[in-house]
Amino acid sequence: MFNPSRDQVRTFFIESWRKYRAKEVLTPLEHIASDLILLHPEYQTLLEDPDSVTRDFSPDEGQINPFLHLSLHLAIEEQLSIDQPPGLRAAFEACQNRHGNRHDALHDVLECLGETMFDAQRNRAQPDGAAYVSRVLRRAR
Template sequence: MFTPSQHDVRRFFCEVRRKQRAAELLAPLEALAADWIDQHPEYHAELANADAAVAASYTVEEGRSNPFLHLAMHLSISEQVQIDQPRGIKQAVALLAARRGSLHEAQHEAMECLGEMIWSSQRSGLPPDGEAYIDCIRRRATR
């Protein structure tokens, strides 16, 4: 299993942005990341310098959101949907996207559910509960 470091993730997104701007060929995962980068022009400046990105700190106290975490969550959810793992996420995200009229907005809501699942797992010391994650997305799709 590939476990990239924080720096690896930041350099990956910066490299995808560089390749986009240079109109270079993208690998499939890079193309998926590029789609999410395109939908977040507010992050383009932060993706322009990999060394600065690696050194950057994103704290709640500073009121800065972490563009790399945000893009990584988009990418993770997209991959989960593609392979329907955890089982049922494909349908749950599709229902939420239909309800919201936007896949992008559905992904943002799914991110909240993903964050809750990870937080609960870390707090309890138990494995992530994929069923609770899917239930959270489904509940959002029905309100």
Template sequence: MFTPSQHDVRTFFCEAWRKQCAGEPLSPMDTLAAEWIARHPEYHAELSDLEAALTAVYTVEDGQKGRTNPFLHLSMHLSISEQCSIDQPRGIRQAVELLAAKRSDLHAAHHEVMDCLGEMIWASQRSGQPPDPHAYLERVRSRATR
């Protein structure tokens, strides 16, 4: 399993954005990241300063005040995109597509799926059990059908 460090993740997103802004060639993963970054102009300044990005500290309290961790947020977009591309857990692609159609917006749907993904991770950490992909999928389906 690939386990990038915080430094690796932050460098990846900052470099993908830098290349996009400079008109440089992008890898397929850079392209996907740059597409999600483009949808988040509130992160552009932070992603444009690699040195500051590497030393920035994001706390739970910051999130409660509306300052989200752009690297976590963008990583979740990439995770959901990858889950949909390989349909893992099986059925997630259809559930996300249904939610996107219901909201008329893939981006808004991703943000709802992020809530479900975050709940799954939180429950796993709290219980000490592995993440439950079935409960996660059911949460997404529930949002898509209500």
């Protein structure tokens, strides 16, 4: 199983964005990452700074970690591509129909994924896929 370090994940996003801007050939995963970055212009300047690999983003100071946000987006794209957990793709499509656009629906799913991961950590258990899909379906209403 692939288990990159924090710095490797950050470098992946920075390098994907650099390659996209330089019009270099992207791997399929880099292409997805660059598409996600295009949806988040507020992160683009940060991703143009290689020193951001070591930067801390403190929730206590009201900061959102852009690398975590993009990583969750990337995880969701993978989950949707294989419909895992089962039913996620249909729940997402219902959410997308409610919002009328893909990005807002992705953010709903991202919130649900965050809640599911938080519950799993708090309960010292595996993430509950059925509860995750149910959360997304509730957002679709």
